[in-house]
Amino acid sequence: MNQIEICLSPELIHLHDLKGKIAVVVDIFRATSTMVTAAANGVSGIKPVEDLESCKALKTQGYVTAGERDGKKAPGFDLGNSPLSFLNGKYQGKKVAITTTNGTVAISKAKESAELVLIGSFLNLSATASYLQATExxxxxxxxxxxxxxxxxxxxxxxxxxxxxxxxxxxxxxxxMSSLYRQSSGNLVAFLKQASHAKRLQNHNIEADIDFCLTLNRFDLILLLENDLLVSHKKTPS
Amino acid sequence: MNQIEICLSPELIHLHDLKGKIAVVVDIFRATSTMVTAAANGVSGIKPVEDLESCKALKTQGYVTAGERDGKKAPGFDLGNSPLSFLNGKYQGKKVAITTTNGTVAISKAKESAELVLIGSFLNLSATASYLQATExxxxxxxxxxxxxxxxxxxxxxxxxxxxxxxxxxxxxxxxMSSLYRQSSGNLVAFLKQASHAKRLQNHNIEADIDFCLTLNRFDLILLLENDLLVSHKKTPS
Incomplete structure (x- = not known):
């Protein structure tokens, strides 16, 4: 039977041995929820970038740029970090470069030693779980x-x-966390709205983003990091 | 109203501002449970020490030495890290020097910036809570x-x-953690016996220690760090 473990913060990642393992990076509010939504709405690839300047510079290479710091859109970017921006195929066929306060840092740390990096969100929980079960x-x-x-x-x-x-x-x-999830899954949205970052986002008037990010299994895809670009697959990549 | 926050690992302590605050250091299995038990059983003071050699050397100054690494008694020490060793006033009036894998490291980090360091355990939970409420x-x-x-x-x-x-x-x-505690307080012992360190201790045949460490409010005292020595008080120090 395969094993699963949780690294509760990127600051603890050196305590986990990622070699030969699949890292599932998650930043529910909102980076990885946004990435999954963008992929499900037809963007051709997503480049996670750690710093603002490198990310912004990718505009000259045809990328749509998305930048967020401390929950707000960063100056000079096309978009912030809202999954709703990508709905209705608005950026279909485009490449997106994205940098966020926490999510892109975590991706960067995970890819240093993991065999494979997958992007997790409640929006594609089942698809991700099925893929991991099959991958063994x-x-x-x-x-x-x-x-x-x-x-x-x-x-x-x-x-x-x-x-x-x-x-x-x-x-x-x-x-x-599996115990806490079992306990709270019946009222997940109410419980998570008490989280400090959810409260921070509510102050920025983006409550619709929170509700969206907490929707279970809206999208039936997995999102994989391949050569520094996040690419979506219908569950099982070839 | 005063605030409480949790630092889930000493590796994250730099993210918490401890200045002017009371740090409650906890290492349930078993360092802080042992310290509280020793204090309740009449030892005159407990010196937490980070490294094995410095701790062992305190024997020449009249200390009873207690040393543990990876759950086992360290060679050359009088005692390991079992709270049961201190029952029945066996070391009454003695000074104890103690070094453990995790607990004494956490105390050392906390004292760097906290106003006051308190030692927590299930054994003196209520007394500690009352003291903190009074201290504001x-x-x-x-x-x-x-x-x-x-x-x-x-x-x-x-x-x-x-x-x-x-x-x-x-x-x-x-x-x-308060949600998880509310959920599990009815079967705390059963839930905590699934914890990885509890399983590790069970392998060392010290199940009696686990049960003891999970006893609620056995002792009505608080344990405070004063000039690098842990000293007990009946709730409110003068």
Missing amino acids: RDVVVVCAGWKGKFNLEDSLYAGALVEAIGFDFDCDGALA | RDVVVVCAGWKGKFNLEDSLYAGALVEAIGFDFDCDGALA
């Missing part, structure tokens, strides 16, 4: 957190994934 | 974890303390 590799869920700290939404997603794939674990994070 | 300072619970990783028992203690003192929080760790 050990999994480390890398929670993006908030500036290095534990956050509730990413950790609960990790717990949901532990529940969904049914792998073994010898990891207290997996034990705690 | 902000509180950071510092979980010792396991070699830097999140662990269940320390985090659940933190959740129990959040529940017990009723302070406000803007901390997802406090939200998650």
Whole structure:
């Protein structure tokens, strides 16, 4: 039986051995939810970039640029970090370059040693779980957190994934978060709206983003990092 | 209203501002449970020491030495890290020097910037909560974890303390762990026996230690760090 473990913050990633494993990076509010939504709405590829300037510069190479810091759209970017911007195929066929406060940092750290990097969100939870079950590799869920700290939404997603794939674990994070997910899955939205980052987003009047990011299994795809570009597949890549 | 926050691992302590606050350091299995038990059984003071050699050397100054690494008694020490060693006043009036894998590291990190360091355990949960309520300072619970990783028992203690003192929080760790504690408090022992460190201890045949460490409110005292020595008080120090 394969194993799953949870890394609750990118600041703890050095304590996890990612070699030969699949890292599932998650930043529910909102980076990875946005990436999955963009992919489901026809963008041809998504380039996660750590710093603002490198990301912005990709506009000259034909990328649509999305930039967020501290929950707000960064100056000079085409878009912020809202999944809703990508609905209705508005950027179909385009490449997107994206940089965010936490999510793109976590992707960058995960790819240093993981065999494969997958992007997780509640929006494609089932598809991701099915893919991982079929792949039969050990999994480390890398929670993006908030500036290095534990956050509730990413950790609960990790717990949901532990529940969904049914792998073994010898990891207290997996034990705690799968229990908490089981307890709260009946009122997930109400529980997660108490999370500190959800409250921060509510202050920015983007409550619609929160509700969207907490929708389960809206999209039937997985999102994989291939040569520094996130590319979507219908569950099982060839 | 005062605030409480949880630092889930000593590796994340730099993300928490401890200045002017009370740090409650917790290492349920077993360092802080042992310290509280030793204090309740009449030792005159407990010196937490980070490294093995410095700790062992204190024997020449009349200290009883207690040393543990990876769950086992360290060679050359009088005692390991079992709270049961201190029952029945066996070391009454003695000074104890103690070094452990995780707990003494966490104490050392916490004292660098906290106003006051308190030692937490399930054994003196209520007394600690009452003291904190009376003191009216902000509180950071510092979980010792396991070699830097999140662990269940320390985090659940933190959740129990959040529940017990009723302070406000803007901390997802406090939200998650107080919810998980409320959910599991009816079967705390069964739930915590699934924790990875509890399983590790069971392999060392020290199940009696686990049961002891999970006893609620056996002792009515608080344990405070004063000039690098842990000293117990009947709730409110003068």
